Amino acid sequence: MSKTAEVFDALCRGGFICSNAVVPSDRTLYQYVEEHEERLRESFSEIGFRLEAGNQFYYFSRENEDAQSKERKIKKALRWLDLLAFFTTYRKDLCRGARVSPHEIAGQLDVNSSLKDQLAALHRGSDSKNYSDQLDALFKELKKEGFVELENETSQMWKILDAWDYMEQMVMAVSIFEDEEEAVS
């Protein structure tokens, strides 16, 4: 049975299909895309979507040339950088496949002032005041973007999906122009 429509549905709103998704049917979908990658790529290219393969995940790209969307993209990328920095500050070895819970992070807030400041900065302009609300909001945001999924509801354990790699790759692609003075010294 063809799952083309299912794949399209999952990707067309900017989602990811990850190999380490929490829900088994999502993992099956990943395998399906993997097996039919060529055919799907062709079908989607006919309607203007490019099927892009990351490291253990898939997503769509599409040509888009309006100026307004450029601004939005920059805004979103900057937000991602903030999020990534926050989680990296929390734990340096955090990457795809890792599990993390808001409680664990909350425990670190009092001993790591940088983490606390960043959390406050991430929620500038919102009205949630206490830490656990802010962290919950953060995880929900990441879930909406497709980077994490709730693995265990009772222990509030979230799993970092393969798509996390997308954010990291984005950051790694950036080149920093060194100051000449700096380069000399």
Add this chain to the structure above:
Amino acid sequence: MTAVSEEAVLEMVDGSAEKLERLAAYGLLVRTPGMVGLDSQLQDFFSEYMEVDETVHVLYIQENLNEIKKLQSYWLKDRQERYLLKIKKHLRGIMRITALNVKTLRGNMEETYTTESNFEMKREKLKEVRTKRDELDGVIRAVEKMLADDLFFRAASDEELLQVVHRLRVMLRESRDNLIEVQHKVIAYLNYIEKRAAVVDKVLRLKMLKDKHYLQEQTNFHWLAQRNEDLPLMKIEPLRSRLSIADLQEDELMHELVLRVRAKLKHWNQVAQNRAGEMPESAFAGEELAEHRINLFALKNSFLKRSGDLFSFVMEYDFKEPMGDVQRIGVFCQLASRFVDELSFSDKMRSVAGLDVAMVYGKGYRE
């Protein structure tokens, strides 16, 4: 050295603190306030004896090796059976220690990689594992070299010795294979850690630049994000589709849905709230002027369908509103000027009520 609380130990010695003190007096236990630990020598002995040692001891192998060489030279000078027995014992010792060491090394590596969460520590510990591995590999090679080169082992006549040597050789080869795998893994892990460290550095560096507002100036972050065409980064627009009219008419389910929506609308307070007030009387009393417009296009079309000239057509046409001659002449002029392409102008003129009027016909019309 691991120490346990005194209370836990007391249970094991029937609750008598005296026994504990005696043990401490013999130097078997080390007591710190509230805690009891095993003497370090004893601890070493137990960990070695029970093969639970967590450190890799390369020197033990080296010691055995030296011992063998010594015994070997004794034996060559004075062929006493006990030297040979001791050599065999040390060979077995090497076999046991090597196997244990390789196993420990593997365990250490896996454990470091999976449990150590501090990046720096992880890297350092793995590097230590690598050093140990190299050392172990060196000693194993030395033993192998000795077994292969030394005439004593190659030409030994003792059946048992030959057997021990053979077994040792097999074991050493296995160990070397194991060590090669350990090396591969350590390198892979270290590479992975380096990569992770690079990601972490980059993220924190960019974040720092962003906070200092240098990001746009000193990196191509904005440029990259701008030209990124990936959907995850774009604003997500929901797909919109229209209802199929055919379905609306034919599908019974749709029918029901339409009715349901209508019922909901009925109860919709807002509809009532949004109702406009009464129309004021003045709205009806207003004197509006209606402008009559003539559809020139339709007029032209109906002219083209007929024969005769345009002027007579216009003058005789039955307009909805009564029209005077002057108005009709105006309409004639509008028609003639607007549809020049579809009309043919003849050279003939006609005089009507003091006006010279050109005779205009539809194209293709011949008088």
